[in-house]
Amino acid sequence: MSQNGHESTIRELYYRQITATLLSDLLHFLYEALRCSAKGKITVSFALLRKPLKENLFYLEWLLADPLSMIQAFESEQPSDKTIGSVSEVRKREIVRRAVEKTNSGHWFDADLIYDFRYNKQFSLGFENLFQKANHLVTSFRFLETEPANFNFVFSDESARYSQWNGLYSYLPIILLHTVEIVEGLLSTFAKREEGIDLTHIHNLIGFAHWLDSGPHSSQAAGALAVIKSSLLEVGLSCPSCQTEIFSSDESLTTLYNENAISCMACSWKFDLNVDSAQHAEQKNED
Structure with a gap:
């Protein structure tokens, strides 16, 4: 070559x-x-x-x-x-x-x-x-x-x-x-990565913010979570069921990190990024 x-x-x-x-x-x-x-x-x-x-x-x-x-x-x-x-x-x-x-x-x-x-x-x-x-x-x-x-x-x-x-x-x-x-x-x-919203970076930062909150740097945790939430709100992801802004609560961030799922705290709608994304990709391939 x-x-x-x-x-x-x-x-x-x-x-x-x-x-x-x-x-x-x-x-x-x-x-x-x-x-x-x-x-x-x-x-x-x-x-x-x-x-x-x-x-x-x-x-x-x-x-x-x-x-x-x-x-x-x-x-x-x-x-x-x-x-x-x-x-x-x-x-x-x-x-x-x-x-x-x-x-x-x-x-x-x-x-x-x-x-x-x-x-x-x-x-x-x-x-x-x-x-x-x-x-x-x-x-x-x-x-x-x-x-x-x-x-x-x-x-x-x-x-x-x-x-x-x-x-x-x-x-x-x-x-x-x-x-x-x-x-x-x-x-x-x-x-x-596959088409769609890539939340890998956000997922990492949520984990980092939780670590800050549990250790010697806890004073910086609130600011970190605020920045993360702001970044997610800019994505403009709304619940397909009730149209509520998905990442408007800290609980939704915790669910994303712990369960790798996008959830709506208002109506309990949930999208499992591990299972539902795979099924969506399989259906897309069949189509």
């Missing part, structure tokens, strides 16, 4: 295959990290989170932000051209910022905060210190020095483990939602 001048097609194939394979690898690590966390193996969980959040996610961000330069680096005969260590901090922050701007939630996320969570050793709320200490028994970096008469994490008592657990779940959902938005941004360039 290269010899016959199909460079653009090659890049398109690279774009799709890189997205699929990096995503698959990322999900395997995230799944095992969350499983380990559920079992209380916090150190192992942080060790497993390092690669997908610092490497896989960054390459996906780079592919979304600047696909041409990322693919050129990917094709290079010099491995150093695509190592993350060879990318300056300024350039990494720019890539994260441009990627965030290309997502549906770009106005929600602070790109610098997303970067600091994963890379900044001086950011007290970030994961970088935890990544390093989970992967190394002894660290000597400034701000990460292992204390005298200690090895990183191996002497953690129950109180320390609960503190680490709390830190993990206080901020990991932010990074995970950002990851979903990056992947959605990539997929949207070459794959489309």
Whole structure:
């Protein structure tokens, strides 16, 4: 293909295959990290989170932000051209910022905060210190020095483990939602969902708002739900039975999230997006 001048097609194939394979690898690590966390193996969980959040996610961000330069680096005969260590901090922050701007939630996320969570050793709320200490028994970096008469994490008592657990779940959902938005941004360039109203993005945000409401960021939950409801009202979805605005209540948002169903609180009409959509598609194919 290269010899016959199909460079653009090659890049398109690279774009799709890189997205699929990096995503698959990322999900395997995230799944095992969350499983380990559920079992209380916090150190192992942080060790497993390092690669997908610092490497896989960054390459996906780079592919979304600047696909041409990322693919050129990917094709290079010099491995150093695509190592993350060879990318300056300024350039990494720019890539994260441009990627965030290309997502549906770009106005929600602070790109610098997303970067600091994963890379900044001086950011007290970030994961970088935890990544390093989970992967190394002894660290000597400034701000990460292992204390005298200690090895990183191996002497953690129950109180320390609960503190680490709390830190993990206080901020990991932010990074995970950002990851979903990056992947959605990539997929949207070459794959489309079935015809109809796509509520995937809204569904994700409702879950995020409920997480805010139940955790240390509860003061932001009301504002988040208000923004989500406003976005849904702009869709102008009315009940086919009584013409009431579907998403005029918080209860309808909860039903959408918990049951993946659109419901009218006024007359109890309900449309199950899992079952009814499949039946609708089957009927359409028969017609």
